[in-house]
Structure formats: C-alpha cells, structure tokens
Amino acid sequence: MRMQTPDEALASAAAGGDRDAFAALLSRHYDRIFGLCFRLTGVRAEAEDLAQDICCALPAKLGSYRQAARFTTWLYRVTVNAAHDRRRRIATHRKAADGWGDWEVARRAEIDAAAAAGDWLAATMARLTPELRDTVALTLGEELSQKEAAEVLGVSEGTVAWRMSEVKKRLREMARAEGML
Numbered sequence: 001m002r003m004q005t006p007d008e009a010l011a012s013a014a015a016g017g018d019r020d021a022f023a024a025l026l027s028r029h030y031d032r033i034f035g036l037c038f039r040l041t042g043v044r045a046e047a048e049d050l051a052q053d054i055c056c057a058l059p060a061k062l063g064s065y066r067q068a069a070r071f072t073t074w075l076y077r078v079t080v081n082a083a084h085d086r087r088r089r090i091a092t093h094r095k096a097a098d099g100w101g102d103w104e105v106a107r108r109a110e111i112d113a114a115a116a117a118g119d120w121l122a123a124t125m126a127r128l129t130p131e132l133r134d135t136v137a138l139t140l141g142e143e144l145s146q147k148e149a150a151e152v153l154g155v156s157e158g159t160v161a162w163r164m165s166e167v168k169k170r171l172r173e174m175a176r177a178e179g180m181l
Contacts, residue, residue: 007071015062022062025071026055032072033079040083054082124174128167135163 005024013021033054038047058078065074125133131153138149139160146160153160175181 008067011062011065011071012067014059015065022059026058029072029075030055033075036076036079037083040080041086046086050079050083050086053086054079057082120178120180121171124171127174128170132163132167132170135160136167139164 005021007025007028010021010025010028014025030051034047034051037050037054038044041047041050061078065071125136128136134153135149138144138152139146144152146164147157150157150160172181
C-alpha cells in the first residue's frame with residue numbers, strides 16, 4: 001500500500017512520527033539523494049557521507065515541508081543546501097588549519113628540541129659523580145630547597161650550594177666540549 005501512496009502524504013505522515021512512512025520515503029528516494037550528492041561532490045566517499053548526513057537530518061526537516069512544491073523538488077533543495085553547508089564547513093576548517101599549520105610545525109620542533117635537550121641532560125647527568133647527581137635530583141628534580149636537600153643528604157647547606165655550583169660548571173664544560181655552546 002505504501003508504494004502507491006504519494007510522496008507528499010508519506011512526508012506528512014513521517015513528519016508526524018510514522019516510521020514506516022519515513023522508511024518508504026527513504027527507500028523511494030535514497031538513490032536520488034545519493035546521485036545528486038555524488039554529482040555535487042564528485043567523490044564517492046564524500047557523497048556517501050553527505051547522503052547519510054541528509055538522511056539523519058531528514059526526520060527533523062520534514063516538519064518544514066509545506067507541500068507548496070513537489071516533495072522531490074523540496075528534497076533536491078535540502079540536498080543542495082546540505083552540500084553547500086558542507087562545502088562552507090570544509091573551507092572554514094581548511095582556512096583555520098592553514099593558520100595552525102605553521103604553529104604546529106613550530107610547536108613540534110620545540111617539543112623535539114626540548115626532548116633532545118632532556119636526553120642530553122640525562123646522559124650528561126649520568127656522567128656526574130653520585131654525590132652531584134643526588135644533589136641535583138633533590139634540588140632540581142624534587143624541587144627541594146638547598147636546606148631541605150642538605151638535611152636529606154646529611155651535609156651542610158653550604159655543601160649543597162657548592163655541589164650545585166660544581167654541577168653548573170661541569171655541565172657548561174661538557175656542553176662546550178660537545179659543541180652545544
């Protein structure tokens with residue numbers, strides 16, 4: 001019976017929540033929607049995505065169908081508008097992405113440089129004496145004050161200060177020797 005029912009009657013019923021009427025409309029017009037989407041996009045995958053988006057939005061849009069025109073005319077307009085909206089969104093995303101591209105390249109370069117510096121520092125720290133490494137680990141790694149580090153290490157605060165000075169001196173020497181300064 002649904003096969004002889006006019007599109008306009010099915011659209012009214014589907015707008016009222018009749019799932020069978022909606023299924024009949026989709027069955028009848030999906031190929032038309034997809035075909036137009038393909039002609040508008042020129043890419044099968046994009047056409048499939050666009051047709052799916054239209055079909056998902058169609059139940060809500062059916063409430064705006066007023067039967068002033070044939071259902072197929074209205075459906076074509078919905079499809080063309082959806083394609084235009086999609087093109088605008090893609091253009092906006094591309095424009096936004098263009099500006100972020102340079103930023104992202106710089107950000108990744110900065111991350112790589114920081115990682116390389118961290119790797120160098122870890123390898124260099126391994127070449128320090130255990131006493132100097134312990135002092136650095138507590139003051140810089142654990143962010144303890146020199147007084148707190150001295151308590152943990154069982155040395156004077158002055159010894160911690162001297163060790164930190166010695167660490168800086170040795171790191172500078174190693175960096176110079178490796179051509180980093």
